[in-house]
Amino acid sequence: MMWYPGRLAALITLALAATQAMPARAQEPEERKTGINRHDGRLLISLGLQDLFKAQDTQHLLSGFTSRVLVRVAIFRLDSPQPVSQTMRHTEIVYDLWDEKFRVRRFEAGGRVETREASTASEAIDLATALVAFPVASLDRLEPGVTYRLSVRADLNPISQELLADVRRWLARPSSRSRTGSGDSFFGSFVSIFVNPRIDESERQLRLVSQSWAEPAR
Amino acid sequence: MRFSSLLALLVLLPSLARAQPPAEGVEPTDANSSDGFTLRYTIERIEVRGNHKTRTDLILREVALSPGDTVTADDARVERARLRLLALGYFLDARLSMIKGERRGSAVLIIEVEERGTIILNAIHLGTSEATTLWGGLDVSERNLLGRGLTLGAGFVSSTRPKVDGAEPALAFSLRMAGPPKLQGLLFSGSALFSRGSEFFRAHGASDQPDPADFVAVNARRAGGIVGVGTVLSRTAYLLGEGRFEAVRADWPALQMRDLGQGQSQPIAFLVREGSSRLGSLALTLDLDSRSDPVLPRAGRHLVVSLEAATPACASQYTFVKATAQGSLYFPLRVGHVFGVHGLLGGLVGDAPYFDRFFVGDLNLLLPPRAFGINFSTQPSRDFLGTGVADHRYDKLAGRLLLEYAVPLWRRHGLFYRGDAFAALGIFALTNPDDLRREGASLGQRIPADLTADLGLRLDTYIGIFTLSVANALGRLPL
Numbered sequence: 001m002m003w004y005p006g007r008l009a010a011l012i013t014l015a016l017a018a019t020q021a022m023p024a025r026a027q028e029p030e031e032r033k034t035g036i037n038r039h040d041g042r043l044l045i046s047l048g049l050q051d052l053f054k055a056q057d058t059q060h061l062l063s064g065f066t067s068r069v070l071v072r073v074a075i076f077r078l079d080s081p082q083p084v085s086q087t088m089r090h091t092e093i094v095y096d097l098w099d100e101k102f103r104v105r106r107f108e109a110g111g112r113v114e115t116r117e118a119s120t121a122s123e124a125i126d127l128a129t130a131l132v133a134f135p136v137a138s139l140d141r142l143e144p145g146v147t148y149r150l151s152v153r154a155d156l157n158p159i160s161q162e163l164l165a166d167v168r169r170w171l172a173r174p175s176s177r178s179r180t181g182s183g184d185s186f187f188g189s190f191v192s193i194f195v196n197p198r199i200d201e202s203e204r205q206l207r208l209v210s211q212s213w214a215e216p217a218r
Numbered sequence: 219m220r221f222s223s224l225l226a227l228l229v230l231l232p233s234l235a236r237a238q239p240p241a242e243g244v245e246p247t248d249a250n251s252s253d254g255f256t257l258r259y260t261i262e263r264i265e266v267r268g269n270h271k272t273r274t275d276l277i278l279r280e281v282a283l284s285p286g287d288t289v290t291a292d293d294a295r296v297e298r299a300r301l302r303l304l305a306l307g308y309f310l311d312a313r314l315s316m317i318k319g320e321r322r323g324s325a326v327l328i329i330e331v332e333e334r335g336t337i338i339l340n341a342i343h344l345g346t347s348e349a350t351t352l353w354g355g356l357d358v359s360e361r362n363l364l365g366r367g368l369t370l371g372a373g374f375v376s377s378t379r380p381k382v383d384g385a386e387p388a389l390a391f392s393l394r395m396a397g398p399p400k401l402q403g404l405l406f407s408g409s410a411l412f413s414r415g416s417e418f419f420r421a422h423g424a425s426d427q428p429d430p431a432d433f434v435a436v437n438a439r440r441a442g443g444i445v446g447v448g449t450v451l452s453r454t455a456y457l458l459g460e461g462r463f464e465a466v467r468a469d470w471p472a473l474q475m476r477d478l479g480q481g482q483s484q485p486i487a488f489l490v491r492e493g494s495s496r497l498g499s500l501a502l503t504l505d506l507d508s509r510s511d512p513v514l515p516r517a518g519r520h521l522v523v524s525l526e527a528a529t530p531a532c533a534s535q536y537t538f539v540k541a542t543a544q545g546s547l548y549f550p551l552r553v554g555h556v557f558g559v560h561g562l563l564g565g566l567v568g569d570a571p572y573f574d575r576f577f578v579g580d581l582n583l584l585l586p587p588r589a590f591g592i593n594f595s596t597q598p599s600r601d602f603l604g605t606g607v608a609d610h611r612y613d614k615l616a617g618r619l620l621l622e623y624a625v626p627l628w629r630r631h632g633l634f635y636r637g638d639a640f641a642a643l644g645i646f647a648l649t650n651p652d653d654l655r656r657e658g659a660s661l662g663q664r665i666p667a668d669l670t671a672d673l674g675l676r677l678d679t680y681i682g683i684f685t686l687s688v689a690n691a692l693g694r695l696p697l
Contacts, residue, residue: 097257
């Protein structure tokens with residue numbers, strides 16, 4: 001086998017990556033028991049996503065700066081990758097340093113905005129992450145007898161794609177000329193960069209699926 | 219509404235809801251707005267914590283907030299500042315928070331950072347070829363020298379004695395330094411180098427044969443450096459100017475004629491002045507980058523245009539102008555895969571030395587590339603198209619078109635942050651104005667071209683970015 005510049009590093013990396021890649025299979029979306037009800041022509045779900053927050057995040061909620069939670073829910077037929085319906089809830093939590101209480105503001109897909117106060121961090125987290133009788137679809141969109149499943153994604157402090165792209169460009173700002181590809185850089189280069197996993201679409205993500213259910217006849 | 223559109227709308231919501239900063243002259247207030255949500259604070263002082271190595275003033279410069287400034291709870295500058303700190307590469311984590319100040323409505327801004335090791339591996343040079351039994355080397359950088367954000371990089375490569383008659387073992391050192399990264403203003407950089415190695419020129423045999431016994435060696439020593447200054451023109455544009463000076467010493471072999479067979483021969487063009495010579499040049503590079511990601515892009519464009527001129531005014535004994543344009547386009551596909559188109563066009567006018575010409579190994583992914591400008595191989599291009607490209611090693615005109623398909627394999631896993639599998643297929647051409655104008659020649663003879671391909675993994679890791687490619691192995695297959 002031929003060995004050329006970078007090959008050894010890459011092979012070592014690949015070997016280690018193989019062990020790293022294994023958990024990827026274990027990180028398929030977790031199935032979480034979800035309460036499903038029908039009321040007033042709508043499908044309502046109840047689901048707890050409090051584990052989006054870790055212990056250290058509670059301290060960050062006290063920072064005085066806004067924390068954001070974005071929850072997206074989609075309904076899929078089991079036999080199709082295309083969502084039948086999708087919705088979201090975006091929540092902002094801010095701690096008032098002087099009044100020493102949390103303010104929580106929730107935006108829902110229908111344009112409804114709700115502002116609440118919370119006296120503790122866990123209460124604020126509940127307001128942001130507990131979906132209680134949360135409407136996800138009109139029953140008109142669900143066919144009786146067909147099996148469905150919910151896909152849920154929650155993001156803590158999502159970052160806009162534009163800002164994310166800016167940051168990644170900051171990472172890679174070239175400070176030396178590359179002529180015709182990587183191999184001819186007589187002077188070397190500074191283009192190798194650090195990657196920080198905290199620079200991602202959000203600080204933390206939670207991906208879940210519900211149990212599947214067959215939509216009853218109406 | 220498509221899910222992606224919905225997502226875009228949702229991500230924009232916070233900024234849409236964000237309060238406007240107070241108008242100039244309006245006294246900031248701690249009072250909540252009518253919705254009880256728009257909290258404003260006047261920064262009383264700023265505390266930086268956790269920076270054992272990195273200087274406080276460097277961190278404060280990135281955060282760009284000062285005592286007396288007013289911030290809102292959802293101030294866009296705060297998130298941007300946190301990401302800027304992370305993007306420096308000096309920290310594992312960075313957090314901004316506030317605590318109550320002395321007076322109601324004031325706050326102390328706390329910046330907490332968790333430092334990380336800042337030595338990264340730029341490259342490992344390790345290879346073997348028919349001409350050189352073994353070469354190896356390293357290139358590393360310290361990105362936060364003395365806590366001042368300075369980058370110091372060093373690298374070397376060394377080889378066994380090539381099997382080409384008269385060749386000497388290669389040895390090269392490079393030392394580089396750059397100022398701290400900035401969003402505005404000028405960024406200075408400098409490089410110094412020394413290299414000793416051989417370049418191989420065919421003296422016998424057919425062009426498609428890599429036998430080192432058919433080649434003679436020019437032994438060259440290069441010593442010099444580059445000084446550069448760059449500036450950010452816009453969110454996507456970067457301009458870099460560089461001055462370069464090198465002292466070159468080249469020893470030509472005793473055999474200076476190529477045996478063409480049937481009693482015919484011609485002088486070998488060694489493409490470098492015999493004895494001592496000087497090379498000085500000025501270069502300007504414009505980098506336009508709208509990619510979604512510099513390592514594993516999913517969308518966007520990247521264009522790098524450079525122009526280098528070597529003239530006697532720069533104390534150069536070589537006079538040439540070299541222009542290169544490299545562009546990439548990335549198209550996201552429905553299933554998360556990415557289709558990329560990469561193009562390169564280069565032209566050179568004048569008497570550039572061989573190491574500044576377009577080299578077949580840099581264009582054809584199936585051949586070993588150079589390290590620190592030193593070539594270790596006598597392997598010609600395979601000439602799949604039968605255009606006689608094997609005759610061309612260093613030339614003045616070059617072009618390449620590469621189509622690439624990338625499939626993301628994993629994300630967010632420990633040391634190996636991301637990985638893509640990729641496959642690429644393309645065509646390149648290498649020629650010169652004389653061949654281009656040759657009367658009676660076919661298009662293939664005027665513009666010798668060949669196919670190139672690549673297959674591998676691109677890995678984004680904590681210690682650098684690596685590409686595992688089987689292209690060179692593919693290039694050795696007896697097809």
